[in-house]
Amino acid sequence: MIEDFGSQRLKGRVALVSGGLRGIGLACVERFLAEGAEVVLTDLSSPEDAADVLARLGQAASYVQADVTSEEDWSKVLAAVTERHGRLHVLVNNAGIDLTGPVATTSLEGWRRIMAINVDGVFLGTRTFVPLLAQSGGEVKGGASIVNVSSIMGLVGMSEVSGYNASKGAVRLFTKSIALEFAEKKMPIRANSLHPGFVVTPLLQEGFQRWVDKGVAAKAQDLVDLMSSRTPIGRLAEPSELAGAVFFLASSDSSYVTGAELVVDGGWTAQ
Template sequence: MLDRGLKGARVLVTGALRGIGLATAERLAAEGAQVIVTDLSPPDDPLVGQVLGRLGPAAVYLRLDVTSETDWDLARGWVENRWGGLDVLVNNAGTDMVGPVDQASLAAWHRLMSINVDSVFLGVRTFTAALAAGGAGRRGGASVINVASIMGLVGFAETSAYNTSKGAVRLFTKAVAIEFAHAQKPIRVNSIHPGFVETPLLHVGMQRWVDQGKAAKAQDLMDAIAGMTPVKRLAQPDEIAAAIAFLASSDASYMTGSELVVDGGWTAQ
Protein backbone atom coordinates (compact mmCIF):
# COMPACT_ATOMS: atom_id res chain seq x y z
CA MET A 1 0.00 0.00 0.00
CA LEU A 2 1.20 3.51 -0.82
CA ASP A 3 2.55 5.32 2.26
CA ARG A 4 0.29 8.34 2.79
CA GLY A 5 2.02 9.39 6.00
CA LEU A 6 -0.85 8.30 8.23
CA LYS A 7 0.57 5.06 9.65
CA GLY A 8 1.59 5.93 13.21
CA ALA A 9 0.39 9.51 12.85
CA ARG A 10 -0.70 11.12 16.10
CA VAL A 11 -4.21 12.49 15.66
CA LEU A 12 -6.77 14.35 17.78
CA VAL A 13 -10.39 14.57 16.62
CA THR A 14 -13.01 16.67 18.40
CA GLY A 15 -16.67 15.69 18.52
CA ALA A 16 -15.62 12.16 17.66
CA LEU A 17 -18.26 9.96 19.27
CA ARG A 18 -20.81 10.48 16.49
CA GLY A 19 -21.32 11.53 12.91
CA ILE A 20 -18.46 12.93 10.86
CA GLY A 21 -16.09 12.91 13.84
CA LEU A 22 -16.62 9.21 14.50
CA ALA A 23 -16.31 8.33 10.82
CA THR A 24 -13.07 10.35 10.68
CA ALA A 25 -11.61 8.60 13.72
CA GLU A 26 -12.52 5.24 12.19
CA ARG A 27 -10.97 6.09 8.82
CA LEU A 28 -7.72 7.41 10.28
CA ALA A 29 -7.43 4.48 12.69
CA ALA A 30 -7.96 2.12 9.74
CA GLU A 31 -5.02 3.81 8.01
CA GLY A 32 -2.81 3.12 11.01
CA ALA A 33 -3.05 6.38 12.93
CA GLN A 34 -3.07 6.71 16.70
CA VAL A 35 -6.27 8.58 17.49
CA ILE A 36 -7.35 10.62 20.49
CA VAL A 37 -11.14 10.57 20.45
CA THR A 38 -12.59 13.59 22.26
CA ASP A 39 -16.15 14.57 23.11
CA LEU A 40 -18.30 15.71 26.03
CA SER A 41 -19.27 12.29 27.38
CA PRO A 42 -17.58 11.06 30.58
CA PRO A 43 -15.01 8.29 30.10
CA ASP A 44 -17.31 5.71 31.69
CA ASP A 45 -20.11 6.33 29.19
CA PRO A 46 -20.87 2.98 27.46
CA LEU A 47 -20.69 4.75 24.11
CA VAL A 48 -17.04 5.59 24.75
CA GLY A 49 -16.25 1.93 25.31
CA GLN A 50 -18.12 0.94 22.17
CA VAL A 51 -16.24 3.48 20.04
CA LEU A 52 -12.83 2.55 21.44
CA GLY A 53 -13.64 -1.10 20.83
CA ARG A 54 -14.33 -0.33 17.18
CA LEU A 55 -11.17 1.74 16.77
CA GLY A 56 -8.73 -0.69 18.35
CA PRO A 57 -5.89 -0.46 20.87
CA ALA A 58 -4.23 2.58 19.27
CA ALA A 59 -7.21 4.79 20.21
CA VAL A 60 -7.73 6.59 23.51
CA TYR A 61 -10.49 8.83 24.82
CA LEU A 62 -10.26 12.23 26.46
CA ARG A 63 -13.26 14.23 27.62
CA LEU A 64 -12.91 17.66 26.04
CA ASP A 65 -15.27 20.61 26.25
CA VAL A 66 -14.06 22.47 23.17
CA THR A 67 -15.16 25.82 24.61
CA SER A 68 -12.94 25.42 27.69
CA GLU A 69 -9.35 26.70 27.70
CA THR A 70 -8.67 24.49 30.71
CA ASP A 71 -9.80 21.35 28.89
CA TRP A 72 -7.67 22.21 25.87
CA ASP A 73 -4.65 22.77 28.13
CA LEU A 74 -5.23 19.36 29.74
CA ALA A 75 -5.38 17.74 26.30
CA ARG A 76 -2.13 19.45 25.34
CA GLY A 77 -0.49 18.16 28.52
CA TRP A 78 -1.57 14.62 27.68
CA VAL A 79 -0.17 14.91 24.15
CA GLU A 80 3.11 16.44 25.28
CA ASN A 81 3.62 13.85 28.04
CA ARG A 82 2.67 10.79 25.98
CA TRP A 83 3.56 11.69 22.40
CA GLY A 84 5.73 14.80 22.44
CA GLY A 85 3.97 16.20 19.38
CA LEU A 86 0.84 16.07 17.25
CA ASP A 87 0.60 15.32 13.53
CA VAL A 88 -3.07 15.91 12.77
CA LEU A 89 -5.76 18.02 14.45
CA VAL A 90 -9.34 17.70 13.23
CA ASN A 91 -11.55 20.46 14.61
CA ASN A 92 -14.90 18.82 14.00
CA ALA A 93 -17.06 19.59 17.06
CA GLY A 94 -20.01 21.81 16.29
CA THR A 95 -23.67 22.58 16.79
CA ASP A 96 -26.44 24.29 14.86
CA MET A 97 -29.14 26.89 15.42
CA VAL A 98 -32.22 27.41 13.31
CA GLY A 99 -34.94 30.03 13.26
CA PRO A 100 -35.62 33.60 12.10
CA VAL A 101 -32.92 36.10 13.01
CA ASP A 102 -35.38 38.38 14.81
CA GLN A 103 -36.30 35.54 17.16
CA ALA A 104 -32.74 34.48 18.02
CA SER A 105 -31.44 35.24 21.50
CA LEU A 106 -28.01 36.71 22.05
CA ALA A 107 -27.25 33.91 24.50
CA ALA A 108 -28.00 31.25 21.87
CA TRP A 109 -25.89 33.16 19.33
CA HIS A 110 -22.96 33.32 21.75
CA ARG A 111 -23.27 29.63 22.60
CA LEU A 112 -23.14 28.62 18.95
CA MET A 113 -20.16 30.87 18.23
CA SER A 114 -18.35 29.46 21.26
CA ILE A 115 -18.77 25.88 20.05
CA ASN A 116 -18.31 26.44 16.31
CA VAL A 117 -15.72 29.23 16.20
CA ASP A 118 -13.99 29.68 19.56
CA SER A 119 -13.24 25.95 19.65
CA VAL A 120 -11.35 26.10 16.36
CA PHE A 121 -9.30 29.06 17.56
CA LEU A 122 -8.57 27.33 20.88
CA GLY A 123 -7.59 24.08 19.20
CA VAL A 124 -5.16 25.72 16.79
CA ARG A 125 -3.71 28.06 19.40
CA THR A 126 -3.28 25.32 21.98
CA PHE A 127 -1.56 22.86 19.66
CA THR A 128 0.56 25.12 17.44
CA ALA A 129 3.82 24.13 19.15
CA ALA A 130 2.93 20.42 19.26
CA LEU A 131 1.88 20.48 15.59
CA ALA A 132 5.10 22.24 14.61
CA ALA A 133 7.07 19.54 16.44
CA GLY A 134 5.11 16.81 14.70
CA GLY A 135 5.22 18.47 11.31
CA ALA A 136 8.98 18.84 11.29
CA GLY A 137 9.35 15.19 10.35
CA ARG A 138 6.45 14.82 7.91
CA ARG A 139 6.20 15.47 4.20
CA GLY A 140 4.06 18.58 3.94
CA GLY A 141 4.16 19.10 7.70
CA ALA A 142 1.43 18.57 10.25
CA SER A 143 -2.16 19.00 9.18
CA VAL A 144 -5.06 20.91 10.70
CA ILE A 145 -8.47 20.23 9.20
CA ASN A 146 -11.27 22.55 10.28
CA VAL A 147 -14.71 21.17 9.56
CA ALA A 148 -16.79 24.02 8.18
CA SER A 149 -19.83 23.62 5.91
CA ILE A 150 -21.23 24.74 2.59
CA MET A 151 -23.16 27.10 4.87
CA GLY A 152 -19.87 28.95 5.22
CA LEU A 153 -19.96 29.55 1.46
CA VAL A 154 -23.62 30.22 0.67
CA GLY A 155 -26.61 31.48 2.61
CA PHE A 156 -29.63 29.50 3.75
CA ALA A 157 -32.84 30.82 5.23
CA GLU A 158 -33.18 30.80 9.02
CA THR A 159 -29.65 29.58 9.69
CA SER A 160 -27.89 32.96 9.90
CA ALA A 161 -25.92 32.15 13.05
CA TYR A 162 -24.72 28.84 11.66
CA ASN A 163 -23.82 30.46 8.33
CA THR A 164 -21.85 33.13 10.15
CA SER A 165 -19.95 30.63 12.27
CA LYS A 166 -18.90 28.46 9.35
CA GLY A 167 -17.89 31.50 7.31
CA ALA A 168 -15.68 32.51 10.22
CA VAL A 169 -14.08 29.06 10.28
CA ARG A 170 -13.34 29.38 6.55
CA LEU A 171 -11.49 32.69 6.87
CA PHE A 172 -9.74 31.80 10.14
CA THR A 173 -8.39 28.76 8.32
CA LYS A 174 -6.99 30.86 5.49
CA ALA A 175 -5.48 33.43 7.85
CA VAL A 176 -3.59 30.97 10.03
CA ALA A 177 -2.52 28.94 7.00
CA ILE A 178 -0.78 32.03 5.60
CA GLU A 179 0.56 32.97 9.03
CA PHE A 180 2.17 29.55 9.48
CA ALA A 181 3.52 29.49 5.93
CA HIS A 182 5.12 32.93 6.29
CA ALA A 183 6.66 31.89 9.61
CA GLN A 184 7.89 28.64 8.01
CA LYS A 185 6.02 26.57 10.57
CA PRO A 186 5.54 23.05 9.15
CA ILE A 187 1.75 23.10 9.60
CA ARG A 188 -0.84 23.01 6.83
CA VAL A 189 -4.33 24.32 7.63
CA ASN A 190 -7.34 23.59 5.43
CA SER A 191 -11.10 23.66 5.80
CA ILE A 192 -13.58 21.10 4.57
CA HIS A 193 -17.08 22.12 3.56
CA PRO A 194 -19.57 19.25 3.59
CA GLY A 195 -23.02 19.56 2.14
CA PHE A 196 -25.94 17.91 3.91
CA VAL A 197 -24.71 14.79 5.69
CA GLU A 198 -26.90 12.19 7.36
CA THR A 199 -25.72 12.63 10.93
CA PRO A 200 -27.37 12.93 14.35
CA LEU A 201 -26.80 16.71 14.17
CA LEU A 202 -28.77 16.94 10.92
CA HIS A 203 -31.62 14.95 12.44
CA VAL A 204 -31.69 17.33 15.43
CA GLY A 205 -31.71 20.37 13.15
CA MET A 206 -34.55 18.99 11.05
CA GLN A 207 -36.54 18.16 14.17
CA ARG A 208 -36.18 21.75 15.34
CA TRP A 209 -37.80 22.89 12.11
CA VAL A 210 -40.58 20.35 12.67
CA ASP A 211 -41.07 21.75 16.17
CA GLN A 212 -41.46 25.19 14.59
CA GLY A 213 -44.20 23.90 12.30
CA LYS A 214 -42.14 23.81 9.07
CA ALA A 215 -43.01 20.19 8.31
CA ALA A 216 -44.82 17.18 9.72
CA LYS A 217 -41.74 14.95 9.96
CA ALA A 218 -37.97 15.44 10.00
CA GLN A 219 -37.66 12.79 7.28
CA ASP A 220 -39.84 14.90 4.97
CA LEU A 221 -37.37 17.79 5.29
CA MET A 222 -34.39 15.50 4.73
CA ASP A 223 -36.03 14.05 1.63
CA ALA A 224 -36.68 17.56 0.33
CA ILE A 225 -33.05 18.57 0.84
CA ALA A 226 -31.87 15.39 -0.88
CA GLY A 227 -34.13 16.29 -3.80
CA MET A 228 -32.59 19.79 -4.00
CA THR A 229 -29.07 18.30 -4.15
CA PRO A 230 -27.93 17.57 -7.73
CA VAL A 231 -26.94 13.97 -6.91
CA LYS A 232 -30.35 13.50 -5.23
CA ARG A 233 -29.14 12.12 -1.92
CA LEU A 234 -27.54 13.13 1.35
CA ALA A 235 -23.89 12.38 2.05
CA GLN A 236 -22.82 9.63 4.43
CA PRO A 237 -20.28 10.46 7.17
CA ASP A 238 -17.65 8.12 5.72
CA GLU A 239 -17.65 10.13 2.47
CA ILE A 240 -16.63 13.24 4.39
CA ALA A 241 -14.14 11.25 6.46
CA ALA A 242 -12.42 10.11 3.27
CA ALA A 243 -11.87 13.72 2.24
CA ILE A 244 -10.57 14.60 5.70
CA ALA A 245 -8.15 11.67 5.52
CA PHE A 246 -6.89 13.04 2.20
CA LEU A 247 -6.21 16.46 3.76
CA ALA A 248 -4.48 14.77 6.70
CA SER A 249 -2.25 12.70 4.44
CA SER A 250 0.90 13.46 2.48
CA ASP A 251 -1.25 13.31 -0.67
CA ALA A 252 -2.30 16.86 0.25
CA SER A 253 1.24 18.01 1.07
CA TYR A 254 0.98 21.11 -1.16
CA MET A 255 -2.43 22.19 0.12
CA THR A 256 -2.82 24.90 2.74
CA GLY A 257 -5.40 27.63 3.12
CA SER A 258 -7.69 25.67 0.82
CA GLU A 259 -11.39 24.89 1.14
CA LEU A 260 -12.41 21.42 0.06
CA VAL A 261 -16.09 21.25 -0.87
CA VAL A 262 -17.85 17.87 -0.65
CA ASP A 263 -21.49 18.66 -1.30
CA GLY A 264 -22.99 16.54 -4.07
CA GLY A 265 -23.04 19.55 -6.36
CA TRP A 266 -25.05 21.86 -4.08
CA THR A 267 -22.82 24.94 -4.50
CA ALA A 268 -22.32 24.32 -8.23
CA GLN A 269 -25.93 25.31 -8.92
Protein backbone atom coordinates (compact mmCIF):
# COMPACT_ATOMS: atom_id res chain seq x y z
CA MET A 1 0.00 0.00 0.00
CA ILE A 2 1.47 3.35 -1.05
CA GLU A 3 0.94 6.34 1.25
CA ASP A 4 2.17 9.73 0.05
CA PHE A 5 2.92 11.30 3.42
CA GLY A 6 5.80 13.63 4.02
CA SER A 7 5.22 15.75 0.90
CA GLN A 8 6.00 18.89 2.96
CA ARG A 9 2.73 20.51 1.82
CA LEU A 10 2.53 22.38 5.14
CA LYS A 11 6.16 23.47 5.32
CA GLY A 12 6.43 26.91 6.88
CA ARG A 13 3.03 26.69 8.55
CA VAL A 14 2.17 26.51 12.23
CA ALA A 15 -0.70 24.38 13.54
CA LEU A 16 -2.38 24.03 16.93
CA VAL A 17 -4.28 20.87 17.91
CA SER A 18 -6.30 20.58 21.12
CA GLY A 19 -6.66 17.12 22.63
CA GLY A 20 -3.47 16.26 20.81
CA LEU A 21 -2.02 13.47 22.94
CA ARG A 22 -4.18 10.62 21.70
CA GLY A 23 -6.73 9.45 19.16
CA ILE A 24 -7.65 11.70 16.25
CA GLY A 25 -5.78 14.64 17.76
CA LEU A 26 -2.47 12.79 17.95
CA ALA A 27 -2.96 11.42 14.43
CA CYS A 28 -3.45 15.00 13.18
CA VAL A 29 -0.29 16.13 14.96
CA GLU A 30 1.68 13.30 13.37
CA ARG A 31 0.31 14.03 9.90
CA PHE A 32 1.00 17.76 10.17
CA LEU A 33 4.57 17.08 11.27
CA ALA A 34 5.06 14.66 8.38
CA GLU A 35 3.87 17.41 6.04
CA GLY A 36 6.43 19.89 7.33
CA ALA A 37 4.39 21.97 9.79
CA GLU A 38 5.45 23.06 13.24
CA VAL A 39 2.80 21.94 15.71
CA VAL A 40 1.69 23.02 19.16
CA LEU A 41 -0.53 20.51 20.93
CA THR A 42 -2.56 20.86 24.09
CA ASP A 43 -4.12 18.35 26.44
CA LEU A 44 -4.84 17.84 30.13
CA SER A 45 -1.77 15.74 30.96
CA SER A 46 1.20 17.27 32.72
CA PRO A 47 4.32 17.94 30.64
CA GLU A 48 5.99 15.10 32.52
CA ASP A 49 3.28 12.64 31.56
CA ALA A 50 3.39 13.88 27.96
CA ALA A 51 7.18 13.61 27.73
CA ASP A 52 7.30 10.22 26.01
CA VAL A 53 4.91 11.31 23.26
CA LEU A 54 6.75 14.60 22.76
CA ALA A 55 10.12 12.86 22.55
CA ARG A 56 8.78 10.67 19.76
CA LEU A 57 7.29 13.64 17.90
CA GLY A 58 10.54 15.59 17.78
CA GLN A 59 11.63 19.22 17.98
CA ALA A 60 8.98 20.57 15.60
CA ALA A 61 6.30 19.76 18.20
CA SER A 62 5.72 21.57 21.47
CA TYR A 63 3.21 21.05 24.27
CA VAL A 64 1.08 23.26 26.51
CA GLN A 65 -1.00 21.72 29.28
CA ALA A 66 -4.44 23.28 29.05
CA ASP A 67 -8.09 22.76 29.94
CA VAL A 68 -10.16 23.85 26.93
CA THR A 69 -12.95 25.11 29.22
CA SER A 70 -10.62 27.66 30.85
CA GLU A 71 -10.22 31.17 29.43
CA GLU A 72 -7.05 31.53 31.48
CA ASP A 73 -5.57 28.38 29.95
CA TRP A 74 -6.39 29.51 26.42
CA SER A 75 -4.62 32.79 27.15
CA LYS A 76 -1.62 30.72 28.26
CA VAL A 77 -1.72 28.76 24.99
CA LEU A 78 -1.90 31.98 22.98
CA ALA A 79 1.11 33.36 24.82
CA ALA A 80 3.08 30.17 24.15
CA VAL A 81 2.21 30.09 20.44
CA THR A 82 3.00 33.79 20.04
CA GLU A 83 6.32 33.52 21.85
CA ARG A 84 7.49 30.39 20.02
CA HIS A 85 6.12 31.08 16.52
CA GLY A 86 4.50 34.51 16.29
CA ARG A 87 1.89 33.19 13.88
CA LEU A 88 -0.73 30.46 13.39
CA HIS A 89 -2.14 29.03 10.17
CA VAL A 90 -4.16 26.02 11.35
CA LEU A 91 -6.37 25.56 14.42
CA VAL A 92 -7.88 22.13 15.08
CA ASN A 93 -10.43 22.22 17.88
CA ASN A 94 -10.44 18.50 18.60
CA ALA A 95 -10.68 18.03 22.38
CA GLY A 96 -13.92 16.35 23.40
CA ILE A 97 -15.69 13.81 25.59
CA ASP A 98 -18.80 11.68 25.29
CA LEU A 99 -21.89 11.20 27.44
CA THR A 100 -24.29 8.29 27.21
CA GLY A 101 -27.49 7.27 28.92
CA PRO A 102 -31.24 8.00 28.89
CA VAL A 103 -32.17 11.67 29.04
CA ALA A 104 -34.32 11.03 32.12
CA THR A 105 -31.27 9.97 34.14
CA THR A 106 -28.73 12.41 32.66
CA SER A 107 -27.50 14.76 35.36
CA LEU A 108 -27.33 18.51 34.85
CA GLU A 109 -23.69 18.30 35.91
CA GLY A 110 -22.96 15.76 33.16
CA TRP A 111 -24.86 17.82 30.58
CA ARG A 112 -22.99 20.99 31.51
CA ARG A 113 -19.63 19.20 31.46
CA ILE A 114 -20.04 17.86 27.94
CA MET A 115 -21.25 21.25 26.72
CA ALA A 116 -18.31 22.98 28.42
CA ILE A 117 -15.71 20.72 26.81
CA ASN A 118 -17.28 20.01 23.42
CA VAL A 119 -18.85 23.41 22.75
CA ASP A 120 -17.29 26.03 25.03
CA GLY A 121 -13.85 24.63 24.21
CA VAL A 122 -14.42 25.14 20.48
CA PHE A 123 -15.76 28.65 21.07
CA LEU A 124 -12.90 29.67 23.36
CA GLY A 125 -10.22 28.24 21.08
CA THR A 126 -11.70 30.06 18.11
CA ARG A 127 -12.19 33.37 19.91
CA THR A 128 -8.69 33.28 21.34
CA PHE A 129 -6.91 32.70 18.05
CA VAL A 130 -8.98 34.63 15.49
CA PRO A 131 -6.70 37.71 15.62
CA LEU A 132 -3.53 35.65 15.11
CA LEU A 133 -5.13 33.48 12.43
CA ALA A 134 -6.32 36.59 10.58
CA GLN A 135 -2.85 38.09 10.81
CA SER A 136 -1.21 34.90 9.51
CA GLY A 137 -3.84 33.87 6.96
CA GLY A 138 -2.67 36.28 4.31
CA GLU A 139 0.59 34.32 4.05
CA VAL A 140 -1.00 31.23 2.50
CA LYS A 141 -3.35 30.44 -0.37
CA GLY A 142 -6.90 30.15 0.91
CA GLY A 143 -6.04 31.76 4.23
CA ALA A 144 -5.77 30.25 7.67
CA SER A 145 -7.91 27.21 8.48
CA ILE A 146 -10.04 26.31 11.47
CA VAL A 147 -11.14 22.67 11.66
CA ASN A 148 -13.73 21.93 14.34
CA VAL A 149 -14.13 18.24 15.09
CA SER A 150 -17.83 17.42 15.27
CA SER A 151 -19.22 13.94 14.59
CA ILE A 152 -21.82 12.12 12.55
CA MET A 153 -23.75 12.55 15.80
CA GLY A 154 -23.84 16.23 14.91
CA LEU A 155 -25.81 15.26 11.78
CA VAL A 156 -28.06 12.38 12.87
CA GLY A 157 -29.55 11.31 16.16
CA MET A 158 -28.89 8.17 18.13
CA SER A 159 -30.69 6.79 21.14
CA GLU A 160 -29.25 7.57 24.57
CA VAL A 161 -26.56 9.99 23.41
CA SER A 162 -28.66 13.18 23.50
CA GLY A 163 -25.97 15.23 25.25
CA TYR A 164 -23.31 14.20 22.75
CA ASN A 165 -25.72 14.76 19.84
CA ALA A 166 -26.55 18.23 21.11
CA SER A 167 -22.92 19.22 21.64
CA LYS A 168 -21.73 18.04 18.24
CA GLY A 169 -24.72 19.63 16.50
CA ALA A 170 -23.75 22.91 18.15
CA VAL A 171 -20.20 22.59 16.81
CA ARG A 172 -21.58 22.07 13.29
CA LEU A 173 -23.66 25.25 13.23
CA PHE A 174 -21.12 27.34 15.13
CA THR A 175 -18.63 26.46 12.39
CA LYS A 176 -20.99 27.54 9.61
CA SER A 177 -21.70 30.83 11.36
CA ILE A 178 -18.07 31.80 11.86
CA ALA A 179 -17.25 30.76 8.28
CA LEU A 180 -19.82 33.27 7.02
CA GLU A 181 -18.65 35.92 9.47
CA PHE A 182 -15.04 35.66 8.34
CA ALA A 183 -16.01 35.65 4.66
CA GLU A 184 -18.25 38.70 5.00
CA LYS A 185 -15.50 40.60 6.85
CA LYS A 186 -12.93 39.56 4.22
CA MET A 187 -10.84 37.91 6.92
CA PRO A 188 -8.38 35.32 5.53
CA ILE A 189 -9.74 32.46 7.63
CA ARG A 190 -11.74 29.45 6.50
CA ALA A 191 -13.74 27.31 8.94
CA ASN A 192 -15.04 23.78 8.37
CA SER A 193 -16.32 20.93 10.51
CA LEU A 194 -15.17 17.33 10.46
CA HIS A 195 -17.74 14.59 11.05
CA PRO A 196 -16.11 11.25 11.90
CA GLY A 197 -18.06 8.04 12.14
CA PHE A 198 -16.88 5.30 14.48
CA VAL A 199 -13.11 5.50 14.92
CA VAL A 200 -10.78 3.21 16.88
CA THR A 201 -9.73 5.68 19.57
CA PRO A 202 -9.34 5.53 23.36
CA LEU A 203 -12.54 7.60 23.69
CA LEU A 204 -14.55 5.03 21.70
CA GLN A 205 -13.00 2.11 23.57
CA GLU A 206 -13.77 3.71 26.92
CA GLY A 207 -17.33 4.37 25.82
CA PHE A 208 -17.79 0.78 24.68
CA GLN A 209 -16.42 -0.47 27.99
CA ARG A 210 -19.03 1.57 29.85
CA TRP A 211 -21.73 -0.13 27.76
CA VAL A 212 -20.21 -3.50 28.70
CA ASP A 213 -20.26 -2.50 32.36
CA LYS A 214 -23.98 -1.75 31.96
CA GLY A 215 -24.55 -5.24 30.57
CA VAL A 216 -25.30 -4.16 27.00
CA ALA A 217 -22.65 -6.55 25.64
CA ALA A 218 -20.38 -9.26 26.97
CA LYS A 219 -17.20 -7.54 25.80
CA ALA A 220 -16.14 -4.39 23.98
CA GLN A 221 -15.12 -6.33 20.87
CA ASP A 222 -18.75 -7.40 20.44
CA LEU A 223 -19.69 -3.72 20.10
CA VAL A 224 -16.83 -3.11 17.67
CA ASP A 225 -18.09 -6.01 15.57
CA LEU A 226 -21.67 -4.72 15.73
CA MET A 227 -20.75 -1.20 14.63
CA SER A 228 -18.50 -2.60 11.91
CA SER A 229 -21.36 -4.71 10.55
CA ARG A 230 -23.65 -1.67 10.46
CA THR A 231 -21.09 0.46 8.61
CA PRO A 232 -21.33 0.02 4.83
CA ILE A 233 -17.55 -0.09 4.41
CA GLY A 234 -17.51 -2.95 6.93
CA ARG A 235 -15.05 -1.70 9.55
CA LEU A 236 -14.27 1.13 11.95
CA ALA A 237 -11.92 3.92 10.90
CA GLU A 238 -8.32 4.37 11.99
CA PRO A 239 -7.34 7.79 13.40
CA SER A 240 -4.90 8.32 10.53
CA GLU A 241 -7.83 8.23 8.08
CA LEU A 242 -9.41 11.18 9.86
CA ALA A 243 -6.06 12.96 10.01
CA GLY A 244 -5.90 12.76 6.21
CA ALA A 245 -9.22 14.57 5.97
CA VAL A 246 -8.07 17.23 8.45
CA PHE A 247 -4.88 17.67 6.44
CA PHE A 248 -6.99 18.39 3.35
CA LEU A 249 -8.96 21.06 5.22
CA ALA A 250 -5.75 22.53 6.64
CA SER A 251 -3.97 22.69 3.29
CA SER A 252 -4.37 25.01 0.31
CA ASP A 253 -6.06 22.13 -1.55
CA SER A 254 -9.23 23.23 0.25
CA SER A 255 -8.71 26.94 -0.48
CA TYR A 256 -12.32 27.29 -1.76
CA VAL A 257 -13.87 25.25 1.05
CA THR A 258 -15.46 27.05 3.98
CA GLY A 259 -18.60 26.47 6.04
CA ALA A 260 -18.63 22.85 4.89
CA GLU A 261 -19.15 19.52 6.61
CA LEU A 262 -16.59 16.86 5.74
CA VAL A 263 -18.13 13.50 6.63
CA VAL A 264 -15.72 10.59 7.08
CA ASP A 265 -17.93 7.74 8.26
CA GLY A 266 -17.54 4.73 5.97
CA GLY A 267 -20.99 5.37 4.54
CA TRP A 268 -22.89 5.37 7.88
CA THR A 269 -24.98 8.49 7.17
CA ALA A 270 -25.61 7.49 3.54
CA GLN A 271 -27.99 4.76 4.73
